[in-house]
Amino acid sequence: MSNLDKTMIFRPDQESDLLLEIIEKVIPALKEQGYDPSRQLAGYIVTGESNYITSAHNARATMAKIDRLTAVEQILNDYLKLKGLS
Template sequence: MDRQTRMYDNFDKIEQRTIEEILNIVYDALEERGYNAIDQMVGYILSGDPSYITSHNNARNIIGHIERDDLVEELIKSYLNK
């Protein structure tokens, strides 16, 4: 399998993940790097600056596939349903 094919396979896998799965992946990557994951994720959501998210385990690329307003919408829905 060439590099281009692997890129498309990875993109398809990212697109199939739920927002919850993506947030968990990003959270884990930030924690592994020693960051305060919640603070970093809030910074990203509020500012849109991708440098808040580590590139470790491809977390920055993965979270970049979701619109920030969709993230906020999902978080509010989840909070209100619990």
């Protein structure tokens, strides 16, 4: 039986782990191509335009695995925790 046959429970920690895993794959691909990862990721998250993410090393397809709103929420949540505001 595949995981798709089971009821899944949303766990923010799992989303955070997935986002981190994706970012850790996408950032090196962006850097290798000469792009500023922060600018490219921000452009992608704000616009949804996949051309902000390089296709090198399958980074574009990897980035598409996570919902943009989920990414924004998780990044903001992590930032607020880092700053002691949540």
